[in-house]
Amino acid sequence: MSGIFTPFLFQSAVQAISPILLASLAGVLCGRVGVFNLALEGQMLVGAFAAIVGGYFSHSALGGVAAAMAGAVAFSLVLAYGATVFRGDPVVIGIGMNLLASGLTAYLLRVIFGVSGTFSDPGIVGLGRIAIPPLIGVPILGWAFGRQSVLTWAAFALTAVVSVVLFKTPLGLRLRGVGEQADAAETLGIDVARYRVGTVLVAGALTGLAGGQLALGAVSVFAEDMSAGRGWIAVVAVMLGRNNPLYAAAACVLFGFADALSINLQSEGLPNQLTDISPYVATLAALVITHRRRTRVLLPPAEVAAATPGETATTQRAVH
Amino acid sequence: MNGAPRWTAVALRLRPPPVAIAILFAALAGGALVLVSGQDPLQAYAEIVKGSLSRDSLPDTLNWATPLVGMTLAAALPLRGGMVNLGGDGQLVIGGLIGALLPLVLPGPGALVSIVALGAAALGAGLYAMLAAWGETRHGIPMLISSLLLSYPAVGVTSYLARFPFRDVATGLPQTPMIPEAARLYTLSGPLNAGSLLIVAIAAAAIFVDRRTVVGYELRMRGKNLRFAGYGGVRLDRQAMRTMFASGAIAGLVGAIVVLGSQFRFIDDALLSPSYTWSGLMAALLVGGEPAGAILSALFFSALQTGGFAMQRETSVPRVLTLVLQAIVILFLAMRQGVGRRAS
Numbered sequence: 001m002s003g004i005f006t007p008f009l010f011q012s013a014v015q016a017i018s019p020i021l022l023a024s025l026a027g028v029l030c031g032r033v034g035v036f037n038l039a040l041e042g043q044m045l046v047g048a049f050a051a052i053v054g055g056y057f058s059h060s061a062l063g064g065v066a067a068a069m070a071g072a073v074a075f076s077l078v079l080a081y082g083a084t085v086f087r088g089d090p091v092v093i094g095i096g097m098n099l100l101a102s103g104l105t106a107y108l109l110r111v112i113f114g115v116s117g118t119f120s121d122p123g124i125v126g127l128g129r130i131a132i133p134p135l136i137g138v139p140i141l142g143w144a145f146g147r148q149s150v151l152t153w154a155a156f157a158l159t160a161v162v163s164v165v166l167f168k169t170p171l172g173l174r175l176r177g178v179g180e181q182a183d184a185a186e187t188l189g190i191d192v193a194r195y196r197v198g199t200v201l202v203a204g205a206l207t208g209l210a211g212g213q214l215a216l217g218a219v220s221v222f223a224e225d226m227s228a229g230r231g232w233i234a235v236v237a238v239m240l241g242r243n244n245p246l247y248a249a250a251a252c253v254l255f256g257f258a259d260a261l262s263i264n265l266q267s268e269g270l271p272n273q274l275t276d277i278s279p280y281v282a283t284l285a286a287l288v289i290t291h292r293r294r295t296r297v298l299l300p301p302a303e304v305a306a307a308t309p310g311e312t313a314t315t316q317r318a319v320h
Numbered sequence: 321m322n323g324a325p326r327w328t329a330v331a332l333r334l335r336p337p338p339v340a341i342a343i344l345f346a347a348l349a350g351g352a353l354v355l356v357s358g359q360d361p362l363q364a365y366a367e368i369v370k371g372s373l374s375r376d377s378l379p380d381t382l383n384w385a386t387p388l389v390g391m392t393l394a395a396a397l398p399l400r401g402g403m404v405n406l407g408g409d410g411q412l413v414i415g416g417l418i419g420a421l422l423p424l425v426l427p428g429p430g431a432l433v434s435i436v437a438l439g440a441a442a443l444g445a446g447l448y449a450m451l452a453a454w455g456e457t458r459h460g461i462p463m464l465i466s467s468l469l470l471s472y473p474a475v476g477v478t479s480y481l482a483r484f485p486f487r488d489v490a491t492g493l494p495q496t497p498m499i500p501e502a503a504r505l506y507t508l509s510g511p512l513n514a515g516s517l518l519i520v521a522i523a524a525a526a527i528f529v530d531r532r533t534v535v536g537y538e539l540r541m542r543g544k545n546l547r548f549a550g551y552g553g554v555r556l557d558r559q560a561m562r563t564m565f566a567s568g569a570i571a572g573l574v575g576a577i578v579v580l581g582s583q584f585r586f587i588d589d590a591l592l593s594p595s596y597t598w599s600g601l602m603a604a605l606l607v608g609g610e611p612a613g614a615i616l617s618a619l620f621f622s623a624l625q626t627g628g629f630a631m632q633r634e635t636s637v638p639r640v641l642t643l644v645l646q647a648i649v650i651l652f653l654a655m656r657q658g659v660g661r662r663a664s
Contacts (some may be wrong), residue, residue: 002492038464042661078651081655082651082654082655086655086656088651088654088655089654091404091464092605092650092654093651093654093655095605095650096602096605096647096650096651096654097404097599097604097647097651099598099602099643099646099650100644100645100647100648102643103641103642103643103644103646103647104644104647106640107353107638107640107643107644110638111357111638116638121330130578184330209573225388229472232465232468232469235465236465236469239462256355271480271483271484272478273476273479273480273483274475274476274477276476276477277472277473277476277477280469280473281473283469284466284469284470284473286453287455287461287465287466288459288461289341291459291460291461
């Protein structure tokens with residue numbers, strides 16, 4: 001066992017966690033204001049591509065991250081207005097946005113850089129890992145956070161920020177009100193549509209950071225569909241965490257370790273086709289375990305009653 | 321000034337179908353994208369039309385349409401009942417691998433072997449899809465997410481099986497050995513084979529079930545109002561399982577048809593790279609899962625994608641443009657329908 005829990009495992013786990021965590025914070029914010037965000041995968045991908053474009057033309061990591069945020073926010077306008085002002089079905093919009101992101105980034109990759117598949121250039125400055133010498137020696141904490149990119153630290157810091165804003169500030173109260181009882185919020189003079197649009201755009205900036213970490217974090221490269229299901233895992237983290245940033249973060253930690261473990265198993269000689277699936281299997285297992293005890297937390301009670309006629313029948317029998 | 325209200329009335333009566341507006345909008349937006357990247361959009365579109373509907377290219381379009389219409393139906397069935405099956409990729413490769421492996425081990429006449437292989441592929445993929453429905457009805461795990469998550473292990477494991485235990489060592493490529501010639505699907509003409517006929521039959525059956533049977537009526541009712549369907553006596557959990565089984569079975573059948581009809585072996589990633597699943601899902605979403613409309617939009621997307629190859633060959637516009645066009649059509653319709661819903 002000591003062979004598995006190495007400093008490297010903690011470092012790579014935290015590195016794997018950060019993009020998923022940033023995306024799931026975005027999902028939590030959207031969920032809190034009543035916009036179901038299924039587009040995290042596509043938003044991240046746009047962010048990653050914009051990061052590479054920004055980094056390539058500005059020759060700085062900061063320019064890359066700024067471009068990632070700008071690109072993801074611009075892309076998020078589709079969800080921000082589509083699911084609120086235009087009242088489109090968020091599931092359809094999410095699926096459409098993910099495909100648009102996949103197609104658009106692949107198209108622009110060919111048009112701007114003239115390549116397909118992957119693109120990297122020595123001119124692109126990555127975020128790089130910054131070492132904190134006094135921390136590195138500390139077991140676990142130091143292994144995990146001693147040498148990481150700025151965005152990785154930011155991901156964990158933002159988890160705290162989002163929690164505090166949501167639960168300890170008047171702004172957070174209004175946001176939660178918009179999501180839970182939009183009509184009541186409206187009567188209190190809150191512009192529901194504006195809060196929703198604003199929140200989705202802020203969430204878009206977070207997915208931009210997630211994409212930035214993906215493209216500029218460990219290595220500076222863009223690959224087609226490089227988000228590779230991470231956005232969907234973030235969606236699951238939001239569901240598992242029931243729109244609570246801390247619980248969602250806990251779910252992300254689980255996936256991050258599963259991901260890091262898969263890299264370890266690969267170096268033990270297991271084929272990567274089998275190890276690559278471990279985050280998804282861990283996600284499924286987490287879904288099954290959490291739902292076994294508290295069955296049906298995700299559906300509103302009325303829908304649960306409708307979806308389980310067996311239970312209704314039992315109630316009826318009890319009445320008779 | 322006086323004529324203005326009458327003109328609006330005329331315009332309202334002559335309102336073009338939303339799909340047409342969406343396609344026009346996508347063509348304009350995509351055209352702008354092509355223009356910005358320094359190419360001629362009109363020439364690009366002309367190549368798409370020529371490369372998909374001309375006499376020479378029509379068989380290719382129909383060949384491309386065979387799996388795409390199949391995956392569209394696989395997506396449309398659950399959509400009709402308000403459910404979403406995002407796991408088409410996993411079901412597709414499970415069917416494909418079963419279809420590629422059974423003929424290697426089964427004895428007997430070729431035609432019988434191919435029929436058994438098709439049936440086993442449909443069964444295997446259908447059961448796998450049913451797992452997601454079971455998770456929702458038994459444990460309350462949303463099918464939207466579990467169907468997708470189940471897809472990744474299926475893709476990973478089939479890829480592993482094709483690369484290691486069942487690899488064709490003679491070629492050195494990640495693929496299974498060739499299927500004996502007798503077990504391959506009967507070729508009709510050019511690239512078309514008996515699999516296309518099977519898809520046509522499934523399409524006809526889907527339309528018939530949707531319009532003329534109790535099962536279809538109950539599924540539509542579920543899609544319109546879940547609670548009302550449950551109140552009306554529909555066994556919702558069984559219905560979800562049945563629908564997902566049918567959806568997965570069609571996806572598995574498509575995988576086996578591609579393997580037995582045109583590739584003659586399971587090639588790793590070959591079933592997934594054309595992204596039939598996602599194009600099919602989009603075609604089904606375009607019409608809310610109504611089978612006849614879904615088939616039409618699948619044919620439209622097939623023409624678009626087949627034409628995309630010609631466009632990339634003749635001009636230097638990348639063919640992923642067609643994916644962008646499809647996504648814009650979907651997004652436009654999703655929002656436009658929303659506008660109508662608010663007005664009513």
